Structure formats: structure tokens, C-alpha cells
Amino acid sequence: MRAVDGVSLQIDQGEFVAIMGASGSGKTTLMNMLGCLDAPSSGTYLLDAIMEICKGFKTREASRPVIVALTSEGPELSDRHYTQVLEPLRESGAAFHVMVIGRPRNNDEDRSVVLSQGTSETGGRYDTVLASSALPMRMKQVAAELTHQFRVTYARPQSLIPPEKITVASAKPGLTVRGTPMKQSREQDRR
Numbered sequence: 583m584r585a586v587d588g589v590s591l592q593i594d595q596g597e598f599v600a601i602m603g604a605s606g607s608g609k610t611t612l613m614n615m616l617g618c619l620d621a622p623s624s625g626t627y628l629l630d631a632i633m634e635i636c637k638g639f640k641t642r643e644a645s646r647p648v649i650v651a652l653t654s655e656g657p658e659l660s661d662r663h664y665t666q667v668l669e670p671l672r673e674s675g676a677a678f679h680v681m682v683i684g685r686p687r688n689n690d691e692d693r694s695v696v697l698s699q700g701t702s703e704t705g706g707r708y709d710t711v712l713a714s715s716a717l718p719m720r721m722k723q724v725a726a727e728l729t730h731q732f733r734v735t736y737a738r739p740q741s742l743i744p745p746e747k748i749t750v751a752s753a754k755p756g757l758t759v760r761g762t763p764m765k766q767s768r769e770q771d772r773r
Contacts, residue, residue, distance in 0.1 A: 633667055635674075671703075
């Protein structure tokens with residue numbers, strides 16, 4: 583018996599959502615899956631979610647998109663190849679941050695590639711916390727990092743060839759510096 587099948591759900595920050603349906607339609611099963619109380623027998627998760635979020639960023643033309651993924655190292659149920667996920671991630675211009683709760687033991691190659699390459703290519707961070715009790719402290723670190731970001735503009739005439747390598751550094755000891763080169767569209771140039 584399929585209680586929850588073909589469900590796609592996106593809840594934006596500050597939104598209130600009501601899940602309604604007839605008796606036996608899967609409301610409780612869906613809520614238990616969202617709360618990680620039930621394990622699904624089939625479906626797709628993290629890789630598909632990253633793709634959907636990137637599509638949303640592109641649709642909304644977000645100026646400084648950021649994805650923070652909290653995940654455990656359980657089974658990846660997505661059937662996506664890592665290239666199908668990394669390409670929209672690159673195109674969205676989003677900084678991709680990942681926090682994995684538990685010991686890394688996921689054998690899914692596509693998920694591992696997306697998590698490692700996605701964070702390194704977008705200027706994000708990849709953290710592993712062994713116990714969920716360490717999560718609040720790590721989340722505060724990410725929040726502080728995100729709220730203290732600066733946009734640095736490097737201007738040059740369009741006729742010049744862009745540099746092959748851009749170095750971002752800090753003279754202050756203990757400061758983490760990450761950089762993500764971004765192409766600015768003509769529409770943004772006019773603003």
C-alpha cells in the first residue's frame with residue numbers, strides 16, 4: 583500500500599502550511615517522514631531537492647543565493663547522476679553549505695560527489711558533526727559566516743580576458759576566506 587507517493591513539497595521561510603486530506607490519504611505518514619520518524623521505502627531526496635532549489639533561485643533571480651543542507655548519512659534515494667545536480671548548482675550561483683550529522687558512511691557515489699564538489703566549487707563549507715548535540719554550535723558558525731559576508735567587485739573592461747585564477751586572502755590570523763567568482767549579467771550591470 584502506498585501512503586505517500588509522488589509528493590513534492592517546498593515550504594519557504596515564514597510560511598505556514600496546512601496538510602489536509604481524507605482519512606488514510608497519508609497525512610500522518612508524510613508528517614512522520616518530514617520529522618524523520620518514518621523511513622521511506624522509495625522516493626528521492628537530497629539531490630532532487632538541490633535541483634529544485636536551484637530552479638527556484640533561477641526563476642526568482644536571487645541576488646545572493648545560499649543553500650544550507652542538513653543531512654544524515656543514511657541512504658540516498660535519488661536516482662540523479664551527480665552531473666545533473668552540479669550543473670544547475672553552478673548555474674544558480676548559490677553558495678552550497680552542507681552539514682552531515684553522524685559518521686560518513688554513505689556509499690552513494692553521486693551524493694558524495696555533489697556534497698564534496700558542490701561545496702568546494704561554490705565557496706561553501708562541508709562539515710560533519712558526530713552528534714546532533716554539536717549541531718546548534720555549528721549552525722551558529724554558519725549563520726555568523728553568512729551574515730558577515732561581503733561582495734567584492736573586480737571591475738575590468740569587457741574586452742580583456744578574465745584571469746585564470748583569482749586569489750582571495752586575509753591578513754588576519756584565524757579568519758576563513760572563501761571566494762566564488764560570479765558572472766554579472768547585463769541586466770545587473772544596468773542597475
